[in-house]
Amino acid sequence: MKSPIEPFRIKVVEPVKLLDRAERNRMIREAGFNVFKLPAEAIFIDLLTDSGTSAMSDNQWAGMMTGDESYAGCRNFYHLKETVKDIFGFDFILPTHQGRAAENILFHTMAKKGDFIPSNIHFDTTRANIEFIGAVALDCVIDEGLDPELEHPFKGNMDPQKLEKVIEEHGKENIPLVALTITNNSGGGQPVSMQNIKEISQICKKHQLKLFIDAARFAENAYFIKLREEGYADKTIHAIVKEMFSYADGCWVSAKKDAMVNIGGFIALKDGDLFQKLQNLLILQEGFPTYGGLAGRDLEAVARGLRDVLHEDYLKYRIQHTAYLANLISEAGVPIVKPIGGHAVYIDAKKFLPHIPQSKFPGQALTVAMYREAGIRVVEIGSLMFAAKDPETGQWKYPELELVRLAIPRRVYTSSHLEYVAEAMVKIRDKKESLKGLKLVYEPPFLRHFTAEMEEID
Numbered sequence: 001m002k003s004p005i006e007p008f009r010i011k012v013v014e015p016v017k018l019l020d021r022a023e024r025n026r027m028i029r030e031a032g033f034n035v036f037k038l039p040a041e042a043i044f045i046d047l048l049t050d051s052g053t054s055a056m057s058d059n060q061w062a063g064m065m066t067g068d069e070s071y072a073g074c075r076n077f078y079h080l081k082e083t084v085k086d087i088f089g090f091d092f093i094l095p096t097h098q099g100r101a102a103e104n105i106l107f108h109t110m111a112k113k114g115d116f117i118p119s120n121i122h123f124d125t126t127r128a129n130i131e132f133i134g135a136v137a138l139d140c141v142i143d144e145g146l147d148p149e150l151e152h153p154f155k156g157n158m159d160p161q162k163l164e165k166v167i168e169e170h171g172k173e174n175i176p177l178v179a180l181t182i183t184n185n186s187g188g189g190q191p192v193s194m195q196n197i198k199e200i201s202q203i204c205k206k207h208q209l210k211l212f213i214d215a216a217r218f219a220e221n222a223y224f225i226k227l228r229e230e231g232y233a234d235k236t237i238h239a240i241v242k243e244m245f246s247y248a249d250g251c252w253v254s255a256k257k258d259a260m261v262n263i264g265g266f267i268a269l270k271d272g273d274l275f276q277k278l279q280n281l282l283i284l285q286e287g288f289p290t291y292g293g294l295a296g297r298d299l300e301a302v303a304r305g306l307r308d309v310l311h312e313d314y315l316k317y318r319i320q321h322t323a324y325l326a327n328l329i330s331e332a333g334v335p336i337v338k339p340i341g342g343h344a345v346y347i348d349a350k351k352f353l354p355h356i357p358q359s360k361f362p363g364q365a366l367t368v369a370m371y372r373e374a375g376i377r378v379v380e381i382g383s384l385m386f387a388a389k390d391p392e393t394g395q396w397k398y399p400e401l402e403l404v405r406l407a408i409p410r411r412v413y414t415s416s417h418l419e420y421v422a423e424a425m426v427k428i429r430d431k432k433e434s435l436k437g438l439k440l441v442y443e444p445p446f447l448r449h450f451t452a453e454m455e456e457i458d
């Protein structure tokens with residue numbers, strides 16, 4: 001595959017440096033084999049996340065200078081509100097400093113201990129926010145979504161029958177909302193079809209349940225709908241997005257992804273009464289409702305980023321860029337999640353490293369190897385992130401998928417950076433039997449992958 005052409009040119013550059021192998025070995029050991037604990041300056045290519053790592057456009061930077069830093073009623077809030085109304089169709093908006101703050105406000109207001117919240121697959125911050133209040137996060141993705149090799153155009157879809165079963169088993173009075181993550185990050189960045197959003201929405205309506213979309217990567221999802229779903233090839237991204245959200249009662253957005261800002265988020269919704277309730281907690285935890293957790297200049301960058309991302313030439317390049325890396329890795333014989341998702345390439349670590357059992361964190365072993373080999377930072381989305389002890393049996397329960405994610409920051413790395421990453425993967429493939437498992441020496445009570453420390457097992 002030919003490398004895709006970037007529909008932008010570079011105006012500002014940031015030097016990066018590759019430390020030598022001995023230094024990299026020392027750094028990863030000192031970091032307790034946890035890449036979150038590495039200083040970013042020790043990293044050559046950072047594929048830890050596509051969140052908050054985008055390069056903003058000249059238009060966004062220009063907008064930053066128009067920031068109105070008034071405590072109440074700043075003009076950038078009104079610009080963002082109009083933009084959200086135009087793109088998503090929602091009347092009410094609450095700005096937050098990022099996605100998880102939106103989740104915290106939403107679930108603290110809407111859910112209580114003992115409630116159940118179904119989704120296709122909850123992202124880890126969503127799950128943690130739900131569990132923190134004593135509610136239960138349930139994943140209802142279609143079975144195809146759990147098979148890393150199966151080709152299916154919309155592996156992020158929620159299984160309508162699984163949702164109906166959850167409603168029947170737990171009772172609609174114990175389900176404050178149904179969530180849908182688009183694209184489905186923890187399931188490989190896979191999209192959700194329009195048909196599925198519509199069907200889930202109909203089930204919610206039938207049971208008078210609210211449907212909220214976790215919309216961090218809404219534009220990438222819309223582009224997949226345009227490419228893969230019948231009837232959408234000739235529609236604009238704007239029109240597709242509008243239709244997607246017309247089926248929902250609201251959404252929460254980490255603007256650090258598709259809105260292409262370094263910090264920001266919001267909740268948007270239809271219901272004015274619920275908006276009032278959410279606003280109370282917003283004021284307590286984030287700030288006055290017209291700035292939430294953000295400065296006026298940040299609100300402006302979000303408003304402009306939401307428009308930038310709707311450009312089809314950008315989305316075409318974005319999806320091809322991710323596919324370029326995925327194909328190079330796959331052609332090298334490394335198993336990846338298929339079809340290729342929007343924002344990242346996911347390696348199936350369970351299959352790649354069969355000599356390391358999930359109890360010894362094969363995904364993390366590969367993550368450590370990427371840094372050691374080439375100064376590349378990636379993230380494990382597997383047993384380190386998700387394994388949990390069953391409170392009744394005391395047995396460890398491991399996630400179905402043991403993935404390593406190579407997330408691609410937007411508009412940051414060129415195709416030659418991606419070729420370097422693929423070359424490093426080939427070198428690791430050739431010595432994969434020598435990779436060692438890990439054991440935990442420190443773990444916090446939740447979101448443990450951020451601060452856990454490990455040792456290699458000989």
Ligand code: P61
Pocket residue numbers: 048049050051098099100101123124125126181185214216254255256264265379407449
């Ligand atoms: C990511 F290693 N995602 O994918 P916030 N919903 C969804 C997300 O993808 C998401 C949030 C809500 C990140 C950042 C991240 O363990 C990790 O703005 C679908 O990050 O608060 C975030 O949005 C939360 C990386 C988060 C991690 C947690 O890289």
